Amino acid sequence: LTVRSRIALAMLAAAGCDDFFYVCPTADPAKLAAMPATLSETGLYADIETGQISPDAREYQPRFELWSDAATKQRWIAVPEGARIDTTDPDSWVFPAGTRVFKEFSFAGIRVETRLLEKLGPGEADWGAVSYRWRADGSDADSVANGAVDPAGTGHDIPGAGECAGCHGGRRSFVLGYSAIQLGPDQLDPELLTEVPGGDLAIPGDPGEVAALGYLHANCGNCHNQERPGEGLAPCMNPDNELDFWLRVDRLGSPEQTPTYETAIGFKVTPGDPDGSRLIERVSSRDLFFRMPPLGSDRVDRDAVDMLRRWIAGLEP
């Protein structure tokens, strides 16, 4: 903790402020009980010993990745046979009960964890989430509802099950990386969708603008968006401000039409002045109280900071 953080947090504590947006509910024990205890029971692997993925699990790659301290990540989705993802709202798909979404984290070839989001029922709030910690011998991975601090010596921490809602709870779809915006036209799978979204889904702008808009969507938009579910409930990672970095299918005509430009420019982003932009200050920090994103990362994404600085420097003041 820096002195600055300690002073700020001490003042908060002294004032009795515990509606602190870093506070998230703990995981629902009933949902945890409904999820498999080991990764081999989830159906992701046809043979976990050999690493053979089940044919029911389809690998995908979002166009814009969440920064996870330089982790190597693989993702799969498994939708129950015959079921389809409801794409009526192109920005907030509804996944059928039984959907399982996996993300595996590796560092320097060491598998650390595989996260599972599972739709346990038909309702919007029926998502369960937990991570599986890989055993040292790689024979299987075990559910760790508490999370784990640096379990493999790579510096990577496994989130507690309740923490998953910190990011995923910011959108009604709960799934963040499997969407029209993130898949783009090349990965949309008609077999899994009720209707394939139209249009080319191209992110507007020059390459620098596309990179910035995509990065902010993937890394900031899950919390900073104006369509958060469950408003008025837990303060969990709810910034409660007017910023919106979430890209939307019907607002891709130009950069200026995107929520990022509408809400951040002139507010947290000072055109032409990266050093004067609050956004740069926050994403450059891993200070406890000032860091952005506020969870899931201990290392600044230096390449992204440079990219965002170039983008802001190129904006017309």
Next chain:
Amino acid sequence: VSRIAAAVALIAAATPGEARADETEILDGRYGFSARMRVGAAAAPFYVDGLPEARSEFTQARTFVLAAWIDAGRYSIGARLPAAPSTVRQPAGSYADEKSVGNPELFVEGAPWRGAAGPAAITVALRLGVGAPLADHGDPDTLIKSRALAISDALDGWLDRELYVPGVLPITGSLWITAATSSFELGARLKAPALIRLNNASLPPDTRTRPIGLTPSALVRAALTAIPRVEIAAGAWAVISAPAPVELPDGRDGAVQPGVEGRITARINAALRLFAEGALPIGGPLDGTATLGVGASWRYP
């Protein structure tokens, strides 16, 4: 604002002889009540593989201890009720609010010897406390209540481990020796809690709990009435936790925790005292913990 008001009301209702400093005062045919709240940053060792530490920053890590006692002839009897609300840091960086309670304790205290040495009044007091094994360790799937207890334990510098270790029957003997003049008091306390294991407190099966954990401590404190109605005190302590109630993940069998403390007490009237205090474990397993606190004590008549 409501929390501040509640805290003020609690303090206003509270009583004398703050537990550690003024324990011998309860022997003078009075009854009383005290309350103490501490907030701070806490970093405490935890017992579970993958969760080697229970942490809370200044985000609402608190511990409350209420103590009450009555005079019963040659002895006093009393109780301490610990509460452990805390905002527990999670591995990925979010926090979880949790409210837990520790082991309530009943105690009997007496002063078998009082005398004088020159201008100083000497008092020797003994206390025997037995805790009820009711510390709320909560759900094994999250261990958050257990971590809230560990955080409150750290905020108290491990000086009252009998109040916070779950799954044990605590039996605590302590000895106070004080030498007091009209404006200066020097005290020393030796305390020896034995934590008798009753269950594993929902810890994972591979956690190595001890049948008996011992956490003896020594505390010395000097208090000076600097100006009328205001007392300044400073002290130092060391706790030996060996054998530790639970073996730490790194295999250590025990640990030593030193620390220092300070306190300013305002005597509002003959019955009511208000105090502010701070404690700082130095090195040891609790390194990184810092505590601020306020409290009040009231006694009658």
